[in-house]
Amino acid sequence: MYLPKELHLHSTDQLRDMICMTLGGRAAEQIFFGKVTTGASDDLKKVTNYVYGMITQYGMNEKVGNLSFDFNSNPYMKPFSEETSNMIDSEARKYIASAYERTLEVLREHKDECAKVAEQLLKNEVLTKEDMVELLGDRPWGEKNTYDELVAGTGDIYEDTSVPEGLKGLKDSLDEAIKLQEEDKAREEKKKEEKKE
Numbered sequence: 001m002y003l004p005k006e007l008h009l010h011s012t013d014q015l016r017d018m019i020c021m022t023l024g025g026r027a028a029e030q031i032f033f034g035k036v037t038t039g040a041s042d043d044l045k046k047v048t049n050y051v052y053g054m055i056t057q058y059g060m061n062e063k064v065g066n067l068s069f070d071f072n073s074n075p076y077m078k079p080f081s082e083e084t085s086n087m088i089d090s091e092a093r094k095y096i097a098s099a100y101e102r103t104l105e106v107l108r109e110h111k112d113e114c115a116k117v118a119e120q121l122l123k124n125e126v127l128t129k130e131d132m133v134e135l136l137g138d139r140p141w142g143e144k145n146t147y148d149e150l151v152a153g154t155g156d157i158y159e160d161t162s163v164p165e166g167l168k169g170l171k172d173s174l175d176e177a178i179k180l181q182e183e184d185k186a187r188e189e190k191k192k193e194e195k196k197e
Helices: 012-022 024-033 038-056 082-109 111-124 129-136 147-151 170-196
Strands: none
Touching (some): 012 038, 024 038, 024 082, 024 111, 038 082, 082 111, 111 129
């Protein structure tokens, strides 16, 4: 999963990975049992929301393009034509089918590791990060815990990733402003308390 959890901006690749991860349970059922159950219904809702969000809100589909449709203005009426509606559905189905195939491929490649995790889950019901490291080893790509670590190295050689001169020290300034606000608020509360006495 992607860390830190408070990150609210996701790239197309991250969303694809999240979709594949969410399809993992359904794919594992198919691989290990040769059939699927109703257990993945919540996962499928999430996947559907991710994919339709990518297509209709975030402009992450080449065919539909850089459009974002407002579904809140009239919930009973689609804000696009029937032709666009069919295109969106078609692209969503293609996208989910492709992600599901990718998920099956990854799980088949790591079938033995999946079996280890499943056996441990049957014994313990809950697995911690430490349990996963013990079973599978450390993540091959390391672990990113801060926003800076997460985005480090994502630009190409031409991207200027230096902080603009005007923004240097901005965090310190904001922290100082917040500290002053908190001190002012504390003084006001103290005055109120003194007036009550």
